Amino acid sequence: xHKKILFPFSPGKSLNxxxxxxxxxxxxxxxxxxxxxxxxxxxxxxxxxxxxxHCSLLEAQGSYxxxxxxxxxxxxTEPHIEQGDFTGSLSQFLKRIRFDIVVIDPQTSGLPKxxxxxxVENSNGVIVLPDHPENSYHSFSTSTKESEKKITESFYSVLxxxxxxxxxxNFFHTLGKDKGVFNYLRSLFxxxxxxxxx
Amino acid sequence: xxxxxxxxxxDEQLIVHINDGDRRAFGELYSRYYKKVYxxxxxxxxxxxxAYDLAQETLIKAFNKLSTFRGESSFSTWLFIITHRHCLAAxxxxxxxxxxxxxxxxxxxxxxxxxLEEVDQRFEKETIMxxxxxxxxxxxxxxxxxxxxxxxxIAKLQTKLNLSSSAVKMRLKRSKEKLNALYALALTYGLDxxxxxL
Numbered sequence: 001x002h003k004k005i006l007f008p009f010s011p012g013k014s015l016n017x018x019x020x021x022x023x024x025x026x027x028x029x030x031x032x033x034x035x036x037x038x039x040x041x042x043x044x045x046x047x048x049x050x051x052x053x054h055c056s057l058l059e060a061q062g063s064y065x066x067x068x069x070x071x072x073x074x075x076x077t078e079p080h081i082e083q084g085d086f087t088g089s090l091s092q093f094l095k096r097i098r099f100d101i102v103v104i105d106p107q108t109s110g111l112p113k114x115x116x117x118x119x120v121e122n123s124n125g126v127i128v129l130p131d132h133p134e135n136s137y138h139s140f141s142t143s144t145k146e147s148e149k150k151i152t153e154s155f156y157s158v159l160x161x162x163x164x165x166x167x168x169x170n171f172f173h174t175l176g177k178d179k180g181v182f183n184y185l186r187s188l189f190x191x192x193x194x195x196x197x198x
Numbered sequence: 199x200x201x202x203x204x205x206x207x208x209d210e211q212l213i214v215h216i217n218d219g220d221r222r223a224f225g226e227l228y229s230r231y232y233k234k235v236y237x238x239x240x241x242x243x244x245x246x247x248x249a250y251d252l253a254q255e256t257l258i259k260a261f262n263k264l265s266t267f268r269g270e271s272s273f274s275t276w277l278f279i280i281t282h283r284h285c286l287a288a289x290x291x292x293x294x295x296x297x298x299x300x301x302x303x304x305x306x307x308x309x310x311x312x313x314l315e316e317v318d319q320r321f322e323k324e325t326i327m328x329x330x331x332x333x334x335x336x337x338x339x340x341x342x343x344x345x346x347x348x349x350x351x352i353a354k355l356q357t358k359l360n361l362s363s364s365a366v367k368m369r370l371k372r373s374k375e376k377l378n379a380l381y382a383l384a385l386t387y388g389l390d391x392x393x394x395x396l
Contacts, residue, residue, distance in 0.1 A: 047246070050246050051236070051237075051240075051246060054236055054246060054247075054249070054250040054253075055232070055233050055236055057250065057254075058232040058233070058235075058236055058250070058253060058254060058257065059229070059232060061232075061254060061257065061258075062225065062228035062229060062232055062257070063225065065224070065228065065257075065258065065261060066221050066222075066224050066225040066228065067221055074258055077254070079247070079250065081247075
């Protein structure tokens, strides 16, 4: 059974960086990625707001596709857009659906720290990304093997600097099945081998 | 290439750079079109969530297949046709035999086909036709849709639109002729060109 990953984001925040990381995670784990956000209850032009949210997600997708390997199929995604206050609605949502991993990007979630406890309690695992992630996908100008390696490096660097809560033991086991990691490690071995010959 | 220079390139020039592995060119081309694809899907599907899903799929599909773009039409027309095709396929899947399945042909001669390639061509023609249909004034689009998609009789149209039988027939004739003329123009100069002239 596939694991379910959730990436909540506050409306109006730029979500490129956290989105890209969550998409990478979902693709590496072969898991569907769910997005959660809200339309404020007092929003007068709800349709317009909804279009804005959809366009923000499409924009973030473009940013992700730009610097990711075309050989890796993007994860399946599904947005959930509810009406009301973000924190309250997210709490209710997590009560209804239990996710295996919730990815929190402090820059886009807008969640107060006090609410994090609630998110952790109501999900099987939480990854809180670092405040200033180093995964600058924008520094890669080509999709060569070199950039693929850098993306893998940067993915694990972000994971290394993230706060992890309650992640199940099999999380790393699942990640370990990722072919990208194998290719990355193999390239490191090759580098080492070349070095030993010179 | 610096970002400022990339912004000045035409779509077709960007594609050449993308096929050479320039991911910034990819980002530029994507950012030019993701909103248009969303709004185009929305104009066909009408449901914002569904339109988002289809736009997302269309963008992934089209941008992963840029190497197959042969430049026989402008990039925007190519993308537009993929968007339409994808939306129509979704409509067919969702409303089998309702909205589009039992629709009489507006262009019976050109739609007569047997082989797979011809089916594909027919699909493209149909896509152009719906693109044009959506661009007609509401009254004309409604009339053609009621008659040819929903199969309403002249008598029913008379009652619905509060018009005489001859007025309904005359309006149908004019709308059909207008659509036919636009269709011929679109085949000659490209759908995008025709749509911008309307």
